[in-house]
Amino acid sequence: MDNALLRIEHIEKAYDEHGVIHDLNLVVEKGEVIVIIGPSGCGKSTLLRCINALEDIQGGQILLDGVPVKRDARNISAMRQKIGMVFQSYDLFPHKTVLDNITLAPIKVQKRTRKDAEEEAVALLDRVGLADRRDDYPRQLSGGQKQRVAIVRALSMHPEILLLDEITAALDPEMVREVLDVVLTLARSGITMLIVTHEMSFAQAIADRVIFLENGQIVEESRDPAKFFTEPETPRAKEFLRTFRYER
Amino acid sequence: MDPGVIKSYLPLYRDALLLTLRIGWQGVLLAFIIGFLCVTAIRFKVPVVRVIVKGYIELFRNTPLLVQLFFLYFALPKIGIRLSPEFCGSLGLGLLGGAYMAETFRSGLDNIPVIQQESAESLGMNRLQAFRYVILPQAVASSVPGFLANTIFLLKETSVFSTISLMDLMFTAKDLIGMYAKTIECLTLLVVFYLIMLLPVSILGSFVERRLRHAEYGD
Numbered sequence A: 001m002d003n004a005l006l007r008i009e010h011i012e013k014a015y016d017e018h019g020v021i022h023d024l025n026l027v028v029e030k031g032e033v034i035v036i037i038g039p040s041g042c043g044k045s046t047l048l049r050c051i052n053a054l055e056d057i058q059g060g061q062i063l064l065d066g067v068p069v070k071r072d073a074r075n076i077s078a079m080r081q082k083i084g085m086v087f088q089s090y091d092l093f094p095h096k097t098v099l100d101n102i103t104l105a106p107i108k109v110q111k112r113t114r115k116d117a118e119e120e121a122v123a124l125l126d127r128v129g130l131a132d133r134r135d136d137y138p139r140q141l142s143g144g145q146k147q148r149v150a151i152v153r154a155l156s157m158h159p160e161i162l163l164l165d166e167i168t169a170a171l172d173p174e175m176v177r178e179v180l181d182v183v184l185t186l187a188r189s190g191i192t193m194l195i196v197t198h199e200m201s202f203a204q205a206i207a208d209r210v211i212f213l214e215n216g217q218i219v220e221e222s223r224d225p226a227k228f229f230t231e232p233e234t235p236r237a238k239e240f241l242r243t244f245r246y247e248r
Numbered sequence B: 001m002d003p004g005v006i007k008s009y010l011p012l013y014r015d016a017l018l019l020t021l022r023i024g025w026q027g028v029l030l031a032f033i034i035g036f037l038c039v040t041a042i043r044f045k046v047p048v049v050r051v052i053v054k055g056y057i058e059l060f061r062n063t064p065l066l067v068q069l070f071f072l073y074f075a076l077p078k079i080g081i082r083l084s085p086e087f088c089g090s091l092g093l094g095l096l097g098g099a100y101m102a103e104t105f106r107s108g109l110d111n112i113p114v115i116q117q118e119s120a121e122s123l124g125m126n127r128l129q130a131f132r133y134v135i136l137p138q139a140v141a142s143s144v145p146g147f148l149a150n151t152i153f154l155l156k157e158t159s160v161f162s163t164i165s166l167m168d169l170m171f172t173a174k175d176l177i178g179m180y181a182k183t184i185e186c187l188t189l190l191v192v193f194y195l196i197m198l199l200p201v202s203i204l205g206s207f208v209e210r211r212l213r214h215a216e217y218g219d
Ligand SMILES: Nc1ncnc2c1ncn2[C@@H]1O[C@H](COP(=O)(O)OP(=O)(O)OP(=O)(O)O)[C@@H](O)[C@H]1O
Pocket: A015, A020, A038, A039, A040, A041, A042, A043, A044, A045, A046, A047
């Protein structure tokens, strides 16, 4: 089966002496939506950051379309353009308007014309219901709106895969929905995604595959989310999922 | 106070102000350029240069301008480098100011969250693009109040120029007092002329600071 877009092979990641990811392997197919869950500190963010080469890895390799993604490689800019990322904390550029946030990289990095970049940005903003906010500055937006703009900004580079790291974790509850709805629409449109989230019902609804991570290793993996979330196989996953339920 | 005396001194003070301003602004401009280059070298970790820059900053921040000027004006000629007093003034101010501007600018850069750099890089920008389009504009904006405070500090430091016989405001006042002993008139004029030079910068400073605070927290 060679539909693989991303191959993570035996990667090792440590901060100084402190090992975080150990011999992790994962193959992501085109169009697949993978949800990664696991307890705090198990290495979810680290994994996504390694894929985007924001972190060095100490062993193994990460291949996108068969090409290694490496932090100090010459092609790193080209590789990162294929990997979109949205972070938990709001990371829009505060000195730029919504529209300029979105078009900056397409214009400066991909050398597209302003007109072309802006047309696409406006169309994408329209899809997430923010067309009328194009001239606002990030400080004028709510958290949910900021995250939707951040998603649009990532999409405007036409990435092959999108990495989302707890993008609703910092939001007020009433704003979580509007962001998750956007992600769900994207998933249906066929874009490949790796999603880290603590929203379990969302995870179940969107995932083609669920990965349960603990201590930097994949403990359980399931292509049947409904089954995984109701009766996980490993005791560790069972215990983890129980913390999300309120039973008396 | 004798209004007639004041009136007759005015042209001398005006000339001194113009000289002080000319040297002062040349020094401030030079300070900006030096400060910017230093910070760029530190930020991009240019090998050797980075160490030299750090040494320079510590050296000039921890010695008085007076001593620096004496070096330029009295010591350099001994090894055959002869500079005009005016050039010494601008250069001394620029070197002192460069160290201060560099520190201000560096703390402005350090205050930009790492995630800004990471978001820029994750969009495919290289380090230079991220610096140019994302980090630099934010760092400059947040450093403006510090830049203006440094500018005021440097313009005030020009008062030591008189020691290398530059006819700046301080020199003019001391000279006139020495000759005619109209101490009150001379010193009052001195204060007024320093205010003329510095108040506009101060006012600009508080205006900018208010604007920035508004931009951060305001609607
Ligand atoms: N820059 C860093 N330097 C040193 N240690 C780090 C660094 N970043 C993360 N770690 C450590 O690596 C481990 C994994 O962190 P990571 O952020 O990947 O966890 P996570 O699964 O995303 O947790 P959470 O659910 O809380 O976001 C943690 O023990 C953390 O303390």
